[in-house]
Each structure stands twice: as C-alpha cells, then as structure tokens.
Amino acid sequence: MLVVGLTHYLVLSAFLFSLGLYGIVTRKNAIMVLMGIELMLNAANINFVAFSRYGNYGIGGQLAALFVIILAAAEAAIALAIVLNIYKTFANVDVDDINNLKE
Amino acid sequence: MNWYDIIFYLFAALVLVSGFLVVTAKNIVHAAFYLLFTFFGVAGIYALLGADFISIVQIMVYVGGILVLILFGVMLTNKITNVDIRTGTVKVLPAAIVIGIFAGALLALMVKTGWYSNPGQIPETTLPVLGKTLITQYVLIFELLGMLLLVALIGAASIARRDKE
Incomplete structure (x- = not known):
C-alpha cells in the first residue's frame, strides 16, 4: 500500500479531475471555469505520463501529454480572447448571464 | 517507505x-x-x-x-x-x-482494475527518443500542431482586437 505504484498516480489524477469538474460546475465566472478545465487537462496528463512510465517507458504517453499541453495553450489563448469580447459586450463574465450570440 | x-x-x-x-x-x-x-x-x-x-x-x-x-x-x-x-x-x-x-x-475504477504494470528501467533522459519519435513517427501531428498554434495566434488576435470607432 505504501510503496508508490501506478495506482497511486491514477488515484491522484482521479481526485484532481473531480476537483476540476467541481470548479467548472459551481463557478459563475468564466475565467474560473477555464481554471477548472486546466485542472482536468492536468489530471488527464498525469494519467498519460503514468501509463507511459509503467508501460515499460513507451514514449507514446509522454508525446500525448506534450500534445495536450500544446492544445491547452492554444485553448487558453482563444478562450481568453472570447472572454475579453464578452466583457466588452456584457460588462461582466458570468456564464449564467450570457445567453445571446449577437446584440 | x-x-x-x-x-x-x-x-x-x-x-x-x-x-x-x-x-x-x-x-x-x-x-x-x-x-x-x-x-x-x-x-x-x-x-x-x-x-x-x-x-x-x-x-x-x-x-x-x-x-x-x-x-x-x-x-x-x-x-x-x-x-x-x-x-x-x-x-x-x-x-x-x-x-x-x-x-x-x-x-x-482506478483501484479495482488490474492494470498492466511493467516499470522497466528509468532511462537517463527521454529527450533524444522524444525528439526522434516526434520527427519520424509523429511528424504529421507535429506539423499540424504548428499550424494549429499559428491559427490560434491569428484567431485570438483578431477576436480580441478593438474595433476602430
């Protein structure tokens, strides 16, 4: 139990994923929702790298984690551009209040 | 421990x-x-x-x-x-x-499943094999990700740009 193995990493990532999901569900601010998504992406990445480590160092898992990090960077840039536009239009960023695409 | x-x-x-x-x-x-x-x-x-x-x-x-x-x-x-x-x-x-x-x-799910586990030997560094795999087996994805970053850059800049009024 105390010797760290694959299961420990998977449990850690399961907890982190649930925390991210909780953040997405309960927060109203769009940027907090974005932070929850980042937590979930990190949890998925821990799984990728852990399976790469305990699958006799298959390099594919680490590459998948690398691609996820790149996509997360692109996603954060686009999402924040959209959030800035929403703020310009609605003067707040509560996801509950945003319900039309065009004025 | x-x-x-x-x-x-x-x-x-x-x-x-x-x-x-x-x-x-x-x-x-x-x-x-x-x-x-x-x-x-x-x-x-x-x-x-x-x-x-x-x-x-x-x-x-x-x-x-x-x-x-x-x-x-x-x-x-x-x-x-x-x-x-x-x-x-x-x-x-x-x-x-x-x-x-x-x-x-x-x-x-994580605890009960009998995962395949083969720890293997920790290599000194993963960098050479990562680089080689990235430009041989995964070269298409590598190039597509480069394109995607360029598209995201242009898209973000054009979405966040202030309109001239």
Missing part, C-alpha cells in the same frame, strides 16, 4: 490541497495564484515519473504562459477599482454530492 514515496506524497498533497483551494477560493486572484502551486506540483509528479522534458515544458508553458494569460484575463475583466473581484458560486451542495459520487466511481 523510501525517499521516492515521501516525495510523491508531498507533491500529491501539494497538488490536491492547492487544487482544492483553487476551486473554493472566494477571490479569483487568489485562485489564480493557488493554480501556480498546482502546476508546480504536477511538474514535480512528471519529474518523479521520469518524464524530465514534459516536466520542464509544464513549467514553461503552464506557469510561464497559461497562468500569465489567465491573470491578464482576471485583471482585464474585473472591476479592480470597485473591489468587485469576488466570484459567486451556484448550487454548491448538489454539485458536491454529484461530483462526490462521480469521484467515488472513478476511484473504484
């Missing part, structure tokens, strides 16, 4: 505690700074798993890039002068119950 295990538990505690503070912090700027500790902890977990390059990329891209972007977003979309930087929460109790059940199911 050897040093590897102790360091793992330290990093795991750092990740989970700061992750919990991210999703519960009232002040959104505090949440962004707790996210910093989560990202550092995850980078430590990668290093423990022998993924040295991924660990450095995590620090450079997440801490150096995404977190700065998020902080910019926070500062630009909150009325700092009006002290309205707090952020509301909705339906905390039902969400906590549902997510708790979901987390329990996920934990049961």
Whole structure:
C-alpha cells in the first residue's frame, strides 16, 4: 500500500479531475471555469505520463501529454480572447448571464 | 517507505490541497495564484515519473504562459477599482454530492482494475527518443500542431482586437 505504484498516480489524477469538474460546475465566472478545465487537462496528463512510465517507458504517453499541453495553450489563448469580447459586450463574465450570440 | 514515496506524497498533497483551494477560493486572484502551486506540483509528479522534458515544458508553458494569460484575463475583466473581484458560486451542495459520487466511481475504477504494470528501467533522459519519435513517427501531428498554434495566434488576435470607432 505504501510503496508508490501506478495506482497511486491514477488515484491522484482521479481526485484532481473531480476537483476540476467541481470548479467548472459551481463557478459563475468564466475565467474560473477555464481554471477548472486546466485542472482536468492536468489530471488527464498525469494519467498519460503514468501509463507511459509503467508501460515499460513507451514514449507514446509522454508525446500525448506534450500534445495536450500544446492544445491547452492554444485553448487558453482563444478562450481568453472570447472572454475579453464578452466583457466588452456584457460588462461582466458570468456564464449564467450570457445567453445571446449577437446584440 | 523510501525517499521516492515521501516525495510523491508531498507533491500529491501539494497538488490536491492547492487544487482544492483553487476551486473554493472566494477571490479569483487568489485562485489564480493557488493554480501556480498546482502546476508546480504536477511538474514535480512528471519529474518523479521520469518524464524530465514534459516536466520542464509544464513549467514553461503552464506557469510561464497559461497562468500569465489567465491573470491578464482576471485583471482585464474585473472591476479592480470597485473591489468587485469576488466570484459567486451556484448550487454548491448538489454539485458536491454529484461530483462526490462521480469521484467515488472513478476511484473504484482506478483501484479495482488490474492494470498492466511493467516499470522497466528509468532511462537517463527521454529527450533524444522524444525528439526522434516526434520527427519520424509523429511528424504529421507535429506539423499540424504548428499550424494549429499559428491559427490560434491569428484567431485570438483578431477576436480580441478593438474595433476602430
């Protein structure tokens, strides 16, 4: 139990994923929702790298984690551009209040 | 219990505690700074798993890039002068119950499944094999990701641009 193995990493990532999901569900601010998504992406990445480590160092898992990090960077840039536009239009960023695409 | 295990538990505690503070912090700027500790902890977990390059990329891209972007977003979309930087929460109790059940199911899945586990030998560095695989077997994805970053750059710049009036 105390010797760290694959299961420990998977449990850690399961907890982190649930925390991210909780953040997405309960927060109203769009940027907090974005932070929850980042937590979930990190949890998925821990799984990728852990399976790469305990699958006799298959390099594919680490590459998948690398691609996820790149996509997360692109996603954060686009999402924040959209959030800035929403703020310009609605003067707040509560996801509950945003319900039309065009004025 | 050897040093590897102790360091793992330290990093795991750092990740989970700061992750919990991210999703519960009232002040959104505090949440962004707790996210910093989560990202550092995850980078430590990668290093423990022998993924040295991924660990450095995590620090450079997440801490150096995404977190700065998020902080910019926070500062630009909150009325700092009006002290309205707090952020509301909705339906905390039902969400906590549902997510708790979901987390329990996920934990049961992770613990009960008999995963294939073959630890192997930790290589000195993963960098040469990562680089070689990236420009041979995965070269198409590599190029497509380059295109995607270019498209995201142009798209973000054109979406966030102020209209001339």
